[in-house]
Amino acid sequence: xxxxxxxxxxxxxxxxxxxxxxxxxxxxxxxxxxxxxxxxxxxxxxxxxxxxxxxxxxxxxxxxxxxxxxxxxxxxxxxxxxxxxxxxxxxxxxxxxxxxxxxxxxxxxxxxxxxxxxxxxxxxxxxxxxxxxxxxxxxxxxxxxxxxxxxxxxxxxxxxxxxxxxxx
Amino acid sequence: xxxxxxxxxxxxxxxxxxxxxxxxxxxxxxxxxxxxxxxxxxxxxxxxxxxxxxxxxxxxxxxxxxxxxxxxxxxxxxxxxxxxxxxxxxxxxxxxxxxxxxxxxxxxxxxxxxxxxxxxxxxxxxxxxxxxxxxxxxxxxxxxxxxxxxxxxxxxxxxxxxxxxxxxxxxxxxxxxxxxxxxxxxxxxxxxxxxxxxxxxxxxxxxxxxxxxxxxxxxxxxxxxxxxxxxxxxxxxxxxxxxxxxxxxxxxxxxxxxxxxxxxxxxxxxxxxxxxxxxxxxxxxxxxxxxxxxxxxxxxxxxxxxxxxxxxxxxxxxxxxxxxxxxxxxxxxxxxxxxxxxxxxxxxxxxxxxxxxxxxxxxxxxxxxxxxxxxxxxxxxxxxxxxxxxxxxxxxxxxxxxxxxxxxxxxxxxxxxxxxxxxxxxxxxxxxxxxxxxxxxxxxxxxxxxxxxxxxxxxxxxxxxxxxxxxxxxxxxxxxxxxxxxxxxxxxxxxxxxxxxxxxxxxxxxxxxxxxxxxxxxxxxxxxxxxxxxxxxxxxxxxxxxxxxxxxxxxxxxxxxxxxxxxxxxxxxxx
Numbered sequence: 190x191x192x193x194x195x196x197x198x199x200x201x202x203x204x205x206x207x208x209x210x211x212x213x214x215x216x217x218x219x220x221x222x223x224x225x226x227x228x229x230x231x232x233x234x235x236x237x238x239x240x241x242x243x244x245x246x247x248x249x250x251x252x253x254x255x256x257x258x259x260x261x262x263x264x265x266x267x268x269x270x271x272x273x274x275x276x277x278x279x280x281x282x283x284x285x286x287x288x289x290x291x292x293x294x295x296x297x298x299x300x301x302x303x304x305x306x307x308x309x310x311x312x313x314x315x316x317x318x319x320x321x322x323x324x325x326x327x328x329x330x331x332x333x334x335x336x337x338x339x340x341x342x343x344x345x346x347x348x349x350x351x352x353x354x355x356x357x
Numbered sequence: 358x359x360x361x362x363x364x365x366x367x368x369x370x371x372x373x374x375x376x377x378x379x380x381x382x383x384x385x386x387x388x389x390x391x392x393x394x395x396x397x398x399x400x401x402x403x404x405x406x407x408x409x410x411x412x413x414x415x416x417x418x419x420x421x422x423x424x425x426x427x428x429x430x431x432x433x434x435x436x437x438x439x440x441x442x443x444x445x446x447x448x449x450x451x452x453x454x455x456x457x458x459x460x461x462x463x464x465x466x467x468x469x470x471x472x473x474x475x476x477x478x479x480x481x482x483x484x485x486x487x488x489x490x491x492x493x494x495x496x497x498x499x500x501x502x503x504x505x506x507x508x509x510x511x512x513x514x515x516x517x518x519x520x521x522x523x524x525x526x527x528x529x530x531x532x533x534x535x536x537x538x539x540x541x542x543x544x545x546x547x548x549x550x551x552x553x554x555x556x557x558x559x560x561x562x563x564x565x566x567x568x569x570x571x572x573x574x575x576x577x578x579x580x581x582x583x584x585x586x587x588x589x590x591x592x593x594x595x596x597x598x599x600x601x602x603x604x605x606x607x608x609x610x611x612x613x614x615x616x617x618x619x620x621x622x623x624x625x626x627x628x629x630x631x632x633x634x635x636x637x638x639x640x641x642x643x644x645x646x647x648x649x650x651x652x653x654x655x656x657x658x659x660x661x662x663x664x665x666x667x668x669x670x671x672x673x674x675x676x677x678x679x680x681x682x683x684x685x686x687x688x689x690x691x692x693x694x695x696x697x698x699x700x701x702x703x704x705x706x707x708x709x710x711x712x713x714x715x716x717x718x719x720x721x722x723x724x725x726x727x728x729x730x731x732x733x734x735x736x737x738x739x740x741x742x743x744x745x746x747x748x749x750x751x752x753x754x755x756x757x758x759x760x761x762x763x764x765x766x767x768x769x770x771x772x773x774x775x776x777x778x779x780x781x782x783x784x785x786x787x788x789x790x791x792x793x794x795x796x797x798x799x800x801x802x803x804x805x806x807x808x809x810x811x812x813x814x815x816x817x818x819x820x821x822x823x824x825x826x827x828x829x830x831x832x833x834x835x836x837x838x839x840x841x842x843x844x845x846x847x848x849x850x851x852x853x854x855x856x857x858x859x860x861x862x863x864x865x866x867x868x869x870x871x872x873x874x875x876x877x878x879x880x881x882x883x884x885x886x887x888x889x890x891x892x893x894x895x896x897x898x899x900x901x902x903x904x905x906x907x908x909x910x911x912x913x914x915x916x917x918x919x920x921x922x923x924x925x926x927x928x929x930x931x932x
Contacts, residue, residue: 237761238435238436239431239434239435239436239841240434240761240816241700241732241757241759242433242434242757242790242814242816243434243699243700243732244433244434244491244517245433245434245435246491246517246518246519246545247517247649247699250650251652251701278600279598279600279629281598281627282598282599282600292600292603295603295604296602
């Protein structure tokens, strides 16, 4: 494609080697123009005001979502000692420890988790709820605020018997 | 026709729906002007600064429905500063004084305050419908006023507004006597909602057909709502976060099974593939589906869902549907008329989501397609030519190639020929947005062929003033022209100044027009407002000292019978 050899174009500041066809640089622009396909995507898009032409409402909704996704994980495995298979749940669905406990009771219905006494993870019966955090340590459920819990919980474990009593 | 009795003229005029026809009728003679103005019920003002509100109220005293638009379209992309204008207040005040019988108000891209909403709520005893689109400046307190004072409210439709959250009590302000709601849309609200109040409201409004919830509404609440409103036609779900095998999930399945009238679905905030099965029973009847806020629904799950929706006419999705998903749409949705594909990864690595292949597939399968918004990373001329051949019925064609100025990747050519094919083939094209690498040639084609084009959006395109001149000369029906980052300057701007009187508005930003050129335009055309929007600090101080050669950052020109504006902020100069 031939670029017209206008005076303006000759003296135009542009990125890219002379002679190669590059899009017209707009004057005074702080924007990085795409130099070539591979490099351009992230750089140029981030710097051009109002580009891509997506409604700010939509953009903001995605930004908020991205931030949330970084905090909250996705599905975590739930194991119960003695149960033949594990389950998987999305922790973000629940609003607090109580709902989580109720959901787990539903799921592992035949094994009653009983009422909480003291810490949330401790029960009057023989089960304790524990979780594995980012460092791989086994922690009692209920010590930290809910938000912190769902961001650090990698795996849930319902323990029973003597091991559970030790955590009380 | 002066021997025609007025009642007969009025009866005939009543058959005219469109504003354009009625406007034409009113210019015939004084008698017809009078008949028309007293019988007009729907009034539309495309630019709130084109006329003073009092004049509108005086001319149409029996108006029942008013629509007003404020900021220019590019305000959607943050190109118009926050406090530029577009205030609803003078319109609502004038209507309260001059047209107390007002029943419907629709505002787009305007600044609406809580005081405005309260005045609105208290001033119109027959008020039935409020639609706010892309507005800002109000909070849930304003909504509380609407809920409290608008007896007999049928419609409250909030689309994509920025609303400040002052608590959840606004919904409780609908009195127990409010049973008239037909349409309620609060999807854009960010805060919590009083779900008890919502469920009771839904239960006592038997005519409710359209309900769009916000993200704060859980699946449990949705279940209860659907149980009470099984006749819904249009549903925007709340947060669709649910796990398989839970009570809530089973109830959701049952809830949707009961919704026999559902034709339109949207929302799906936070939805994962889990919730999709619940929706299968309604898919066969869906005519509209909006999944553009559900990035987690992709791949095979999405395709499985789409393959059930064979009556779909309108589809909004994210580009993670991929070319494969679009092929599925093409083979399933033979009645598709409108497709929008939004980018899901705006700031990311630019991985291929949809390409020209997806668009070509759609065009071969969906010949009824007339409205397209398509974001992609690349497009070829060949693809566009094929699309033009397959789909000659486009009225709206908006293509956004995410890299500004990107050429056809196969041939390295600009996309002039591709877009040329579109305007040649689509004789009824009314709206066009261009992108990619484009020279003046594409504008030559547009000027030659796009006879019915009313709105054109251009970015990072063209080589010289000739491009803009081709468009201004050729497109006889052009109403709105918006341009950013193009090498168009004073010569193009001033080539045919009377053209702007035939248009609603012209926007030019980051182009080559100078202050001198704008001054010349303003001097020649007193019927236009020539607005310079200058946000940089230096401009404030040295306003008088700026030479004619100073490049204008943002220019907004529009025809008006109201000279100037009384509410312009400091950084807006009206020449």
